[in-house]
Amino acid sequence: MIASIDVVEVALALCLTGTALVCLFDRHLLRACRFFVAFAIAMALAWWQLGAIWLASAELLLGAVLTGLCCFYALGHVGSSGSSVLAHDHFSEPWTRIAMRVVLALVWFVMVAVAIGYVLTDMQHSPAEHPLLLAGVVIAASAMASFALHRHLLRRLLAFNLLGSGVFMLLAGVAGTTPTAQVLISVGLLVAALGSMLGVLLIRQLLHLQGVNALDHDSGPKESAT
């Protein structure tokens, strides 16, 4: 069984997991965005490896080019004049919050892993043979964790995009790359790209109106509610 593992696939899975983790947990936002683009390109290669050419091109176009451009636009590196205010995420979280979110993420991870590994014995690609599937589980879980953890809106947007990629990878893993699954994933990719565009426009507008502190997710609604 070990022998049947493809070296290229292992390399791709490691590459995907590595770029995803950097992208999720680097406070230097520009570097995180660069790693996001690298992740999207690796993702396109992974689709190619799985024999879904159409998805590979869609991922390259929507994920790497469009969403990548969106992220750089949010940082002010495309189009408008460059602003350095967004280079770092300065929001800090109390450790109780971190601990709680880590527990939540672990629960999520265990749930997904149990659902995939234990329940679906008859799936198209078994996780033992396909490291890409394992990478999908890890990416989805860590993206969910960082989505719950981070307060910076841009980082949450990045985490959502990675979560999406992880989920698509899982979908392809459990259902194979049948036409139906490909259509489902393409719709998901399109929605993620549209959502990212909308989110980035919002971030720019918020920056324009209120400055960097407006991007702190927790500060807003509670103030307006009182």
Add this chain to the structure above:
Amino acid sequence: MIWRFGLFDSTFTPLATTHWALLTVLCLPLLMGLLAALFPPKRAWPVLLASAPIVAAGLMLLFAFNDAGLLRWQWAVADIQLSLRLNGLSVLLLLTTQWIGVAAALYTPGYLRLSDPGPMARWLWPLMGTLISALSLMWLATDLLTLYVALELMGLAAVGMLLLSGKAAALKAGMRYLLLALVGSLTYLLGVALILGHWGRLDLQGLAEIIEPGPVAWFAAALVGAGLALKAALFPLHAWLSPVHENAWTPVSALHAGLVIKASLFMLVLLWSILLPDAFYAPRVIAWLGMLAIVWGGLLAWRTDSLKTLVASSTVAQLGYLMVIFPLLLGADVAPLPRALAWEGFWLQLMGHAFAKAAMFMAAGNLILATGESTLKGLAGTSRRLPLSLLVFGIASITLMGLPPSAGFTAKWLLFEAMIITQQWWAVAALLVGTLLTAAYIFRMFRYSFDESAPRQRYQPLAPGMDLIALTLALAAFALGLFAHYPLGLMHGGGV
């Protein structure tokens, strides 16, 4: 259970004319929205003219359903089978969507003229059109892929609309909503992935035949349910709702609270009735949460100082009524009679609430626009100067409280009957508590409005028809209760 959703083969192939009606219903709202973006209408009559063919096509589908029973259209594109179906419930929800949509669209020109909306206003029209088209598609869809497409179109259009007011608070609330909605749809997609991987198909009718209870179905139901509950603002996941409505434009709030939230709930009931046909615990958990929602939403609405938060929190509580019915709809060991009653009560309550809540948001928007204040205290003196807006608010709240002769009363009557037959006294108690709390926050609002001690001088005059449209919607909720036998007959699959 599944036959109630019309997931079976039809007796007659649909006539050619119904194809055109279907095309009109699905595409024309989108096209008219794009047209309105190019030439934004300044008055209500162009909107009326544009929406006439859409409503006419909806009525045509109703008559076609009356003649032929279930309608089912099928196409094959490449390898993928596409099909849409129209049963009594779909017709009802379709007409509800169209009429509330038309009312909101008619309300919009006057509102935009008075409220100085800024340059983004023209984008409201295509988004509104997309929303109506996506909702119409959702009521007709028969497979998980179409449902997913419709859900996403609807969600993105809804987020876009809520952002248009452009204030920082609105943007922040909108960003939060956007992120949660997107994550919710990924959770849904993961559930769909499990279904596709295990059973290898996505059409609901086929799935209903082959799905057997087991861990895969439970996991898929949990994932799909979590995603949809997030989008529907069901109780523990409702926190995004009030801030979003607080800053949105009135017609947008009316559409969102009336229709968008209900669409996710519709999908939840539909998918759970396939995935969990005779579950014991899952519907009961929803029902317990629903009871908490009734109390918590009622308390929030009772304590708030802002008129729009009051109306939005009341949505949380009213969704609680619908959640309490879940064990009767989906649970095991429910006799046919109470299940049929619960089914009728559920959808009647949902539609009555859609009309009443849209009317209430419009009335609240009128009051806020006229007085220039969004707090309850700012309403002082409105009873003399804005009686019509207050009257609309009152008529809408009669439906929410469930007093006769409204749809809320008829629905609660049916639900009480079902709950008493099955001896679910806790659910009866929850409904009664909900009624009392609703009365408490509604009368609190009226106490402020009848306060004569603070005379105000200036009121912004409203555009003609703004109150009238809201009144029509509120009265539609009455009509739905008075002539309930007609929608109830449609719901049971037969004609009239």
